[in-house]
Amino acid sequence: TPPERIRNFCIIAHIDHGKSTLADRMLQLTGVVEDRTMRAQYLDRMDIERERGITIKAQNVRLPWSHEGTEHVLHLIDTPGHVDFTYEVSRALEACEGAILLVDAAQGIEAQTLANLYLALDKDLHIIPVLNKIDLPAAEPDKYAAELANIIGCEPGDVLRVSAKTGEGVRELLDQVVTQVPPPEGDSDAASRALIFDSVYDTYRGVVTYIRVVDGRITPRERIKMMSTGATHELLEVGIISPEPKPCKGLGVGEVGYLITGVKDVRQSKVGDTITAQHHGAAEPLAGYREPVPMVFSGLYPMDGSDYPDLRDALDKLQLNDAALSYEPETSVALGFGFRCGFLGLLHLEITRARLEREFGLELISTAPNVVYEVFLEDGTELLVTNPSDWPTGAKIAEVREPVSKVTVIAPSEFIGAIMELCQSKRGQLLGMDYLSEDRVELRYQLPLGEIIFDFFDGLKSRTRGYASLDYEESGDQAADLVKVDILLQGEPVDAFSAIVHKDAAYTYGNKMATRLRELIPRQQFEVPIQAAIGSRIIARETIRAIRKDVLAKCYGGDISRKRKLLEKQKEGKKRMKTVGRVEVPQEAFVAALSTG
Ligand code: GDP
Ligand code: MG
Numbered sequence: 060t061p062p063e064r065i066r067n068f069c070i071i072a073h074i075d076h077g078k079s080t081l082a083d084r085m086l087q088l089t090g091v092v093e094d095r096t097m098r099a100q101y102l103d104r105m106d107i108e109r110e111r112g113i114t115i116k117a118q119n120v121r122l123p124w125s126h127e128g129t130e131h132v133l134h135l136i137d138t139p140g141h142v143d144f145t146y147e148v149s150r151a152l153e154a155c156e157g158a159i160l161l162v163d164a165a166q167g168i169e170a171q172t173l174a175n176l177y178l179a180l181d182k183d184l185h186i187i188p189v190l191n192k193i194d195l196p197a198a199e200p201d202k203y204a205a206e207l208a209n210i211i212g213c214e215p216g217d218v219l220r221v222s223a224k225t226g227e228g229v230r231e232l233l234d235q236v237v238t239q240v241p242p243p244e245g246d247s248d249a250a251s252r253a254l255i256f257d258s259v260y261d262t263y264r265g266v267v268t269y270i271r272v273v274d275g276r277i278t279p280r281e282r283i284k285m286m287s288t289g290a291t292h293e294l295l296e297v298g299i300i301s302p303e304p305k306p307c308k309g310l311g312v313g314e315v316g317y318l319i320t321g322v323k324d325v326r327q328s329k330v331g332d333t334i335t336a337q338h339h340g341a342a343e344p345l346a347g348y349r350e351p352v353p354m355v356f357s358g359l360y361p362m363d364g365s366d367y368p369d370l371r372d373a374l375d376k377l378q379l380n381d382a383a384l385s386y387e388p389e390t391s392v393a394l395g396f397g398f399r400c401g402f403l404g405l406l407h408l409e410i411t412r413a414r415l416e417r418e419f420g421l422e423l424i425s426t427a428p429n430v431v432y433e434v435f436l437e438d439g440t441e442l443l444v445t446n447p448s449d450w451p452t453g454a455k456i457a458e459v460r461e462p463v464s465k466v467t468v469i470a471p472s473e474f475i476g477a478i479m480e481l482c483q484s485k486r487g488q489l490l491g492m493d494y495l496s497e498d499r500v501e502l503r504y505q506l507p508l509g510e511i512i513f514d515f516f517d518g519l520k521s522r523t524r525g526y527a528s529l530d531y532e533e534s535g536d537q538a539a540d541l542v543k544v545d546i547l548l549q550g551e552p553v554d555a556f557s558a559i560v561h562k563d564a565a566y567t568y569g570n571k572m573a574t575r576l577r578e579l580i581p582r583q584q585f586e587v588p589i590q591a592a593i594g595s596r597i598i599a600r601e602t603i604r605a606i607r608k609d610v611l612a613k614c615y616g617g618d619i620s621r622k623r624k625l626l627e628k629q630k631e632g633k634k635r636m637k638t639v640g641r642v643e644v645p646q647e648a649f650v651a652a653l654s655t656g
Pocket of ligand 2: 080
């Protein structure tokens with residue numbers, strides 16, 4: 060297909076504003092999916108995406124569309140809307156010339172609408188503003204058309220109105236894509252260059268790599284080179300997606316499709332990398348790509364210690380399809396053998412955990428998430444701490460630096476006070492505030508990432524009755540007064556409960572954990588002190604009183620069969636007991652203490 064008849068576009072929106080449903084209507088209207096095989100959110104292929112109704116991996120599809128008698132090829136790239144996957148969104152945008160900015164006509168602009176819009180403007184994409192869900196009785200298209208027009212600088216009348224549910228306005232929208240989005244530019248005679256904007260592991264075919272050709276042509280059987288590593292591969296198959304993969308004879312300038320090289324691990328085919336021919340290839344890669352950097356760490360442990368090898372196999376398999384997931388073995392006194400895992404953010408953690416449990420049948424315990432701290436010792440050593448147990452204890456600390464984020468909150472203006480209070484309690488710094496319309500406001504804060512991943516979401520939701528939306532992006536680091544709080548049972552630290560917190564929050568954390576454990580750990584034959592400590596300084600203390608002797612004596616009297624039953628029960632229970640010093644703690648107590656946030 061000649062470039063002048065190609066249009067590459069994506070749909071960007073806040074979660075739930077209807078991207079996937081709009082993509083469904085486009086698949087139907089262009090005849091790519093027949094009505095009878097249609098299912099909702101056709102492009103959300105992963106189980107967990109379908110279940111949670113969110114898009115995690117970007118998907119792309121080729122749509123034939125005839126406009127004023129000329130056949131065009133539209134490549135639609137569906138992008139994830141969530142902050143954890145911003146890098147994938149930004150690579151997907153790189154493969155497009157235009158973006159449909161989709162906004163729920165009953166909700167208006169939300170935090171991720173703005174985040175995605177700014178990404179798209181950064182890439183110089185042509186923006187088509189569209190209000191969706193105009194079929195809803197609660198829709199206020201006039202109000203939100205004004206909001207949108209105000210943000211992107213167009214006339215309210217230029218904002219299209221559609222219902223992805225009923226299909227109203229979607230034909231007109233496809234026509235607008237043809238007339239408004241510029242065709243791709245590129246040099247068909249130059250050495251080939253293609254951008255990898257997604258790569259997915261498939262059990263049968265190995266890694267399937269999604270590309271957009273920028274210059275030249277990519278053909279099956281040729282040898283290609285990954286420009287970031289210099290690794291070379293033979294192209295076993297090149298094809299297009301419409302909506303299932305179909306092999307083709309090659310992809311030219313502006314075309315979007317997939318290729319298969321037989322590699323078995325998505326890390327060999329990195330999102331953002333440039334592909335060129337092995338012989339007479341291009342000298343310069345396309346705009347640089349970034350290695351995904353894990354921002355949030357948590358320990359994952361099997362509930363049943365004998366599942367440890369299964370957990371390792373499961374992580375190995377997930378990593379084939381998730382270049383951003385990192386893990387290494389760790390052991391914990393309380394929880395046994397497990398893995399320290401690194402994630403892009405909290406949602407990434409949650410999704411990974413859910414997939415491990417569902418797809419691999421594992422029952423897991425995860426420790427409280429933490430960020431990465433940079434610790435400078437007085438002797439000049441520098442440490443990266445991803446696990447509270449790596450916090451230096453003996454040496455003198457000169458400075459600790461923590462990652463910070465720029466946070467955008469959008470909410471009805473009645474909640475301004477509540478939001479400000481929350482942000483201040485999390486060591487936030489107000490950067491700015493703007494009214495989107497009379498009664499809706501955008502607040503911008505700088506906040507430590509460690510505070511955001513702790514319980515910020517929940518706090519924001521409860522204070523705004525769910526009306527606020529949140530987006531955040533990393534923005535460097537800052538020095539902070541942080542300490543490690545240990546929790547001790549009878550003088551023995553329980554590693555899984557150690558946390559790195561701000562000095563001013565240490566007492567609250569220590570007190571909360573000590574109280575919680577006192578309620579969860581059953582009484583023993585002796586008194587058990589529970590303490591919270593910073594180094595050797597005790598900051599909180601609770602005591603589990605001993606069981607009185609005569610209660611035990613009563614238990615061991617009585618008839619023999621009852622006694623045997625009791626013993627058997629105890630033996631069974633033993634397997635699930637973890638011993639910390641002399642204290643036996645049921646694993647459930649650890650799980651409960653860790654899960655209440
Ligand atoms: P995404 O997160 O942006 O991909 O949003 P989805 O396409 O998954 O849609 C979120 C929810 O909104 C789903 O329950 C859809 O059925 C619903 N929805 C999407 N478009 C419309 C629409 O035009 N009208 C109505 N009434 N509901 C819609
Ligand atoms: Mg979706």
